[in-house]
Amino acid sequence: MVSRTTDDYEKLALAGCEALCEPAFWAGFDRSSTDGFFDYFRQLTEYEPKRAAKFGIKHFSWLCINPKEADDPGFAREVMSLIPQFLDRPTVLGIGEIGLNKNTRNELAIFEEHVQLALDRDLPILIHTPHLEDKLKGTRLILESLASFSKLDRGKVIIDHVEEHTIAQVLDSGYWAGMTLYPESKCTPNRAIDMLEIYGTERLWMNSACDWGHSDPLSVPRCALEMKRRQHTAEQIERVIYQNPLEFLSQSPKFSL
Amino acid sequence: MPSKQELLDLQFIDARHMLINLAAFLDRIDRHPGPDDYRFTALKNAIPILLEQGPDRAKAILESFSDQHPNIDTSAPFQGASGAARPEN
Ligand SMILES: [Zn+2]
Numbered sequence: 525m526v527s528r529t530t531d532d533y534e535k536l537a538l539a540g541c542e543a544l545c546e547p548a549f550w551a552g553f554d555r556s557s558t559d560g561f562f563d564y565f566r567q568l569t570e571y572e573p574k575r576a577a578k579f580g581i582k583h584f585s586w587l588c589i590n591p592k593e594a595d596d597p598g599f600a601r602e603v604m605s606l607i608p609q610f611l612d613r614p615t616v617l618g619i620g621e622i623g624l625n626k627n628t629r630n631e632l633a634i635f636e637e638h639v640q641l642a643l644d645r646d647l648p649i650l651i652h653t654p655h656l657e658d659k660l661k662g663t664r665l666i667l668e669s670l671a672s673f674s675k676l677d678r679g680k681v682i683i684d685h686v687e688e689h690t691i692a693q694v695l696d697s698g699y700w701a702g703m704t705l706y707p708e709s710k711c712t713p714n715r716a717i718d719m720l721e722i723y724g725t726e727r728l729w730m731n732s733a734c735d736w737g738h739s740d741p742l743s744v745p746r747c748a749l750e751m752k753r754r755q756h757t758a759e760q761i762e763r764v765i766y767q768n769p770l771e772f773l774s775q776s777p778k779f780s781l
Numbered sequence: 782m783p784s785k786q787e788l789l790d791l792q793f794i795d796a797r798h799m800l801i802n803l804a805a806f807l808d809r810i811d812r813h814p815g816p817d818d819y820r821f822t823a824l825k826n827a828i829p830i831l832l833e834q835g836p837d838r839a840k841a842i843l844e845s846f847s848d849q850h851p852n853i854d855t856s857a858p859f860q861g862a863s864g865a866a867r868p869e870n
Contacts, residue, residue: 627854658848754788
C-alpha cells in the first residue's frame with residue numbers, strides 16, 4: 525500500500541488479513557512524466573509484495589493509468605505503453621483501477637482502450653467510479669461503454685465504490701460490485717451493511733479505502749464487527765469479507781492464498 | 782435480523798448526534814457573512830427528502846446531489862468534486 529506505513533501492514537496482519545490487492549491509482553499529485561509511472565509500477569510489483577510478505581500478507585496489484593491522470597490522452601497512451609511489460613509479473617492480477625473521474629470524453633477513450641487491453645489478454649478488470657456528485661453520471665457512462673464490448677465476461681469485472689444510487693444498476697447488469705468503506709465523507713460500514721441486507725451477498729464485496737485522504741485500512745474488519753453487532757452470523761460475515769473476494773480474485777490464475 | 786428497538790438501542794444516540802450537528806451547521810452558515818453558495822442550496826434542497834416515506838431516502842439524497850447534466854466535456858474544465866453539482870455545469 526504505497527500510501528501507507530509499514531505499521532498498517534502489521535495492523536492488517538493482526539486483524540487476520542491474509543491477502544490484499546492494490547490498484548494503480550492517483551498518488552496524491554499528478555506525475556510529471558512517464559518515468560514516474562514506470563517507477564510506480566515497479567513499486568507495486570516489486571517492493572510492496574516484499575513489504576507485505578514480512579507480515580505474512582500476500583500482496584497483489586492491478587495496473588493502469590488511473591482516470592484522474594487520464595484526461596490527457598497522449599500522455600495516458602505513453603503510460604499505457606509501459607503496462608504490457610509488467611502484466612506477466614507474478615502478482616499482477618489484471619487491469620485497474622480504470623474508470624472515470626470527471627466524466628470526460630478523453631477519460632472515456634482511455635477507459636475503453638484499457639478494457640480492450642484486458643480483453644486481449646483475458647484479464648479481470650477493476651473499475652473506479654467517480655466520487656460524490658460525479659458518481660451517478662460516471663457509473664451510467666461506464667455501464668453504457670462496457671455494454672459495447674460484446675465479448676466481455678461481466679463476471680470478471682468488478683465495479684467499485686458503489687453507493688445506494690448506483691448499486692442496483694451494477695448488479696442488475698451482471699457485474700460484481702465493490703463497496704469502498706471510508707471513516708467519513710463516503711460509504712460507511714453501516715450503509716454498506718444496509719446494502720448487503722437489501723441486495724444480498726451475491727457478487728458483492730467490501731474494501732477499505734487506503735488512499736491519500738482520510739481513510740482506514742481496518743475498515744473491513746471494523747465493518748465485520750458492526751455486522752456482528754447487527755446480528756449477522758459468522759457465516760454471513762465470512763461470505764462477504766472472505767469467500768466473495770476469494771471467488772472473484774481466483775479468476776486470475778495468479779491469485780492464491 | 783435485529784428489531785427496531787434493538788437497532789435504536791445501538792444507533793439512536795448516533796443518529797441524534799448527526800441531526801443536531803446538521804442543525805448547528807445550518808445555523809453556523811446562516812450566522813456567517815458571504816454570498817449564497819450552490820452547495821448550501823443543495824443541502825437545504827435535500828433535507829425535505831428525510832421526511833418522505835419509503836425505503837430509498839439515502840438513494841434519493843445521493844441523486845439530489847448528483848450531476849444530472851447530459852453534456853459530456855472533451856476535457857475536464859476543473860478537477861476535484863465538491864459534493865454537489867455546480868449550477869453552471
Ligand atoms: Zn477508486
